[in-house]
Amino acid sequence: MADWAEGDPLEVAPRLLNAVFTHGGVSVRLTEVEAYAGPEDPGSHAHRGRTERNTVMFGAPGHLYVYFVYGMHHCANLVTGPAGDPGAVLLRAGEVVDGIELARRRRPGSSDRDLARGPARLCRALGIDLADNGVRAEVVPGEAPLRTSSGPRVGLRQAAERPWRFWVSGDPTVSTYRPAAPRRSAGR
């Protein structure tokens, strides 16, 4: 991997569409991603500065930033830089194009379409967990999609209006958009 996947995450994110990401014996063609900029992006884990969890985001581009959410799920980002800047792109969904038998075993009961349709599902299908935080990412460019779309990022309460989610228009493996779930107010 090289220059094409490094730099401003807002520029890298659209280029990752149709690229093939391989991990744990499974390959996916990426169909949906989200850009997370540096400390100035209120939606980024890097917004409040460097901590033990997000250290990888502040390191060299080309590595995976993996984190654990909701007490049960993992999500994977490609760190893009630019160097010294904690930019990253969340890998939200893809189509399994190799190693599908292995992916099916990791996600029993799932249809092929749903194997990597969603950031936590993608991690499960590729066998990604915290042990993979900081490892080098294996990504090769693909043909530019005929059409792409962009819109608000999913599940965020901060900076929810920024259209920093990118996907391949009309692709069936793109996850369905859901706004951030409002938290139940106290006392009931």
Added chain:
DNA sequence: CTTCGGATTGGCT
């Protein structure tokens, strides 16, 4: 197809 609520743990204030 849609909406709704529960699961479950680590990170941060």
Added chain:
DNA sequence: GCCAATCCGAAGA
């Protein structure tokens, strides 16, 4: 203590 870059199953249209 509060909350999260989510998923799944159940129930309704």
